[in-house]
Amino acid sequence: MIEARRLHILRAVSDHRTLTAAAAALYLTPSAVSQQLTALEQETGHRLVERSGRGVRLTPAGDILLRHTNAVLAQLERAEAELTAYSSGAAGTVTVASFATGIGLVVAPALARLALTAPGIRVRVQDAEGDASLPMVLDRQVDIAVAVEYRGAPGVDDARLTHVPLYAEPFDAVVPVAHRLAGAEQVPLAELAKDPWIGPYPGNPCHDVVVLACEAAGFQPGLEHQSDDFRAVVALASAGAGVALVPRSALLGMDLGGVVVRPVDGAAPTRRVFAAVRCGAEEHPLIRPMLDALAGAAPVEGGAP
Template sequence: MIDPRRLRILRAVADHRTVTAAASALYLTPSAVSQQLSALEQETGHVLLIRGGRGVRLTAAGEILLGHTHSVLAQLELAEAELAAYAGGTAGEVTVAAFATGIAEVVAPAAGLLAAGHPDIRLRVRDAEGDESLPLVLGGEADLAVAVEYRGAPGEDDPRLSRVPLYAETFDAVLPAGHPLAAAGRVALAELAESDWIGPYPGNPCHDMVLLACELAGFQPRLVHSSDDFRAVVALAGAGAGVALVPRSALRGMELGDTVVRPVSGPAATRRVFAAVRRGAERHPLISPVLEALAKAAAGLSTG
């Protein structure tokens, strides 16, 4: 009989590619992870991992078992959801990991909706960048993520997650008030090719979106200043330090100072925001109302 707890460890190792990283994500020691994997190999009668200098990779047998692991763990999530529903489990806490703007745009309004319609469901919110929240869900540290599409993000067909699209928003150009294009109605990104740029750090999904938008416009931006705080980005632009692309919702209600905000002509960067839970958990009586509240809070937010 295969122990499903060991299947969770196998998936963590497959996700993180090293025993040490998987152990950290699972709050276990590397030796405990190695012991559990050895026990899993004994249970299955197959070598599941090949250890190399830079990490581990799954054998063909390991890949086969990983495919079944996704289904087994999703079914266990579904079983827990149905048992909770049977027991009337409509009171409890749901941990939501979301990036700052997502918290302001949908998580906080959803909390208000839940307080009115489901007062026994309590949200615990964790601030996590758009690429950090999904690993928290997969690792069991959060029940639900509000995340953005980014390069390397799990796709809609990922067997580990169920996703609900929330909203999509465009990025606007933020220019110093004295910039030659400040008086233009719209700005073509190619016209900013020679400007200094301000943008998020590598690893932030918005960094990838800015780079991709500029590449499509035919140039690589000269990123001189870096900050993940869009207020800092706007302040630097107002000081004449450069130009930037900023998600529209992040600019809402912000003191813009000595900057102008202009829509971008042609293809523009777009941030697509979605909610995600471990596959099977979407029917849990605590999580399902939260997904519904997030979708309701996001209605009408999409910009284009």
């Protein structure tokens, strides 16, 4: 008989590629992970993991078991949801991980909605960048991720997750008030090819949006200054340090006295925001109300500063 907890470990090893990283995500020791994998191999009669460079990878037998693991764990999530609904209904704690702008734009308003519609549900919120929150869901550190589409992110067809679209918002061009294009109604990105740029670090989903938009305009942005804090990005632009692309909602409430904000000419770069839960957990009586509250709080489109 295969133990479900060992299937969680197998999936974590597949996701994180090293025993040490998988152990950290699951709050276990590497030796405990190794022991559980050995026990799983004994249960199945197959070698499931092999070394690959400095990490590990699944064997063909491990890949077969992983496909079944995703289905089994999703069904266990559904069973837990039904049992919770049967025994106690909507009373308990839900954890949500979201990037900072998402917290302000949808998570906080969703909490206000939930306080009226499901007062028995307590929500705990953690600040996490869009590329960090999805692994937190898969590793069962949180229940819901509010995340941004990015290169390499699990897609809507990923068997491990259920996606709930929330909103899409454009990026606007931010240039110093003395910039040559400050008087333009719209800013052609190609005209900024030789400017110094300010933007997020690689790994931040917004970095991908900026770079891909500039590549589509025919150039690589010269990122001379980097920060994941858009207030810092705008402050640097105000000081004349460069130009930037910033999500429209991130500009709300900022001091924009030293910059000019303009729409991008043509197809605007866009970030798409969604909520994600482990597959099978979407109908959990604690999670479903929060997903509904997030969807209800989401703007039809990104707000303008």
